[in-house]
Amino acid sequence: MTTAANENAQSQPILLITSSPNTVDAVSTNLAKRLAEGLAANAGDGGIVHRDLGADPLPHLDSTTIGAFYTPEEDRSDEQKAAIALSDELVDELIAAGPIVIAAPMHNFGISSLLKVWLDHIARYGRTFLPTGEGPKGLLADRPVYIVTSRGGVYGPGTPFNHLDLLEPYLRRVLNFVGLEDITVVYAEGTGKGTDGIQAAEAEIESLIAAEAA
Template identity: 35%
Template sequence: MTKLLNIQSSMFQAGGQTSQLAAKYIESWKTNNPDGELIQRDLVAEPVPHLSLERFQAFTTPAEQRTADQQAIVDFSDKLIEEITSADVLVLGVPMYNFTIPSTLHTYFDHIARAGVTFRYTANGPEGLLKNKKAIVFVARGGYHGDDHAQSAFLRQFLGFVGITNVELVYTEGLATGEEAKEKAVVAANKRIAELA
């Protein structure tokens, strides 16, 4: 059975452009995978705590030495990792906020990147352990930045770091430049969704 994990980070939640595009893709995915399982994670409705020294130390403390509070922190992270580990397809809604990804998504990534769990260091460099997955990332931007941008590079770099190298970025750009540009961008994104589905 195929499993899809949908991760949303728009402050507008279901009303956000990336959320709406992801929903359209998921609708097609459900049609093609009637027995598939959908997991939804809304990082605005249920924000992940920022990484703190306390949380980092909980991750790096051996299991047998953790306090009850540290174990609770690790259990929370483990739940997030179990969701992403069990998924075959990841669908991320990622608006651009101040030239980068939303802080809610970054804190989620901070809890996903765990040495020895989702990646490991080897003599040949880091190796991602979340393999054999596809990620479709819907990116919405007010201006025009294209694929050669730090936000795009970071998304590919992080996902690749944990082993997810099959990454498709679908852009909707120029949303703040006028209704005509917005409509054109949304039409192009929907066309790409149809091709991916």
């Protein structure tokens, strides 16, 4: 039986965030695209909204934008309104989305600077989080988030160098901060050493797609 709520959920787009500066054949991008396409095929007519941070990098926050974040909407100057418009667009994309797929290549043990800027734009006081007496409260409705991370070495859970992986714990912390807690991580490990890690990630992605279709 299809309810109105189900129909609404099916019409929500999948938000695909790719963050590699390599805009040609990046491992994380290719894997994340496959996952997003597979999820979209199972999810109805919402389609995919693709924010390619490598092809279209976001500007770093400046003092005007940060000031606008903490100024009530009715009190913002024209300059602040113009400065905050892109951030509002990014937050609106996030709020409107169903499942979220984030391609996150490891750069120097963490996320790429391109992805960090996106996070800076969407971590918004009053829109995606609020401070409370018990700590910050995330305002986004939870939904599945898939992080597809590629790395030249091997840093995943249970490996000798897992302590060097700053990417996964940081992304989890920021996403939890804004209310997103249903997080699945797909690792493409050792991409600098061969294709075994990519093939393992491809197999995991196909399993995730099949599970969503079941």
